[in-house]
Amino acid sequence: MFHFFSKKLFLKDLLEDFVDIHNHILPGIDDGAKNIEDSLRLIKKMKALGIKQFIPTPHVMQDFYPNTDETIGDAYQVLLGALDSKLLASITLNPAAEYMMDSHFESLLESRNLFTLKKNYVLVEMSYFQAPINLEDIIFKIKTQGYIPVLAHPERYSFYHNHLEYYERLKQLGCIFQLNLLSLSDHYGKNVEKTASYLMNEKLIDFVGTDIHNEKHISKLSNLVLNKRKHEDLKEIINHTNRTFSVI
Numbered sequence: 001m002f003h004f005f006s007k008k009l010f011l012k013d014l015l016e017d018f019v020d021i022h023n024h025i026l027p028g029i030d031d032g033a034k035n036i037e038d039s040l041r042l043i044k045k046m047k048a049l050g051i052k053q054f055i056p057t058p059h060v061m062q063d064f065y066p067n068t069d070e071t072i073g074d075a076y077q078v079l080l081g082a083l084d085s086k087l088l089a090s091i092t093l094n095p096a097a098e099y100m101m102d103s104h105f106e107s108l109l110e111s112r113n114l115f116t117l118k119k120n121y122v123l124v125e126m127s128y129f130q131a132p133i134n135l136e137d138i139i140f141k142i143k144t145q146g147y148i149p150v151l152a153h154p155e156r157y158s159f160y161h162n163h164l165e166y167y168e169r170l171k172q173l174g175c176i177f178q179l180n181l182l183s184l185s186d187h188y189g190k191n192v193e194k195t196a197s198y199l200m201n202e203k204l205i206d207f208v209g210t211d212i213h214n215e216k217h218i219s220k221l222s223n224l225v226l227n228k229r230k231h232e233d234l235k236e237i238i239n240h241t242n243r244t245f246s247v248i
């Protein structure tokens with residue numbers, strides 16, 4: 001009884017025409033889609049949620065996933081070749097990357113040879129164990145090379161969970177923040193969820209992304225329920241993400 005008053009607000013209801021700026025759907029080059037079959041399954045399921053614009057962002061991480069223009073370009077071509085023409089005509093697919101801020105990244109930066117999300121927006125991440133000791137220098141370099149650093153999932157860096165004031169500093173330095181949608185649940189743990197709430201409440205989040213690696217992520221996303229305030233705040237951030245990155 002009274003179900004009318006307790007209608008659940010699903011996150012997935014906000015995903016119609018969402019432009020996903022962070023996912024690992026390119027086949028076989030990082031810890032996301034293992035092969036082309038995986039990629040196709042992920043794309044079809046994401047499309048069923050309403051996502052039609054995809055910016056795949058494979059890791060570029062010197063130690064684990066040393067991707068280059070070539071590996072990313074090849075995986076992209078393989079995927080394009082495997083999509084049937086009807087599906088291909090109904091989506092957009094523009095490859096970018098998620099750069100680990102390591103020394104290799106610094107040299108790529110000097111050559112100004114980066115895959116961007118769109119225009120000069122570059123998706124960057126750091127280790128979950130510690131920030132690079134020269135983090136502020138790297139951010140400065142990104143900016144002086146003419147790029148805008150979009151920090152992937154700031155809520156997941158546990159070394160900031162007890163130093164929430166540092167997030168303001170990162171924003172002052174010119175970082176844009178991209179929250180992972182699954183951080184609005186306990187998927188990555190309670191502390192990540194709490195920090196995600198803090199960042200949302202403080203209006204520090206600019207964009208959101210799915211960071212989908214596998215089908216489990218999609219089913220969790222499909223079942224995620226939000227409270228009214230989160231649902232409303234998220235709607236605005238999703239609109240901002242779409243306005244900034246849509247290519248249609």
Ligand SMILES: [Fe+2]
Nearest residue numbers: 022098152211
């Ligand atoms: Fe990622």
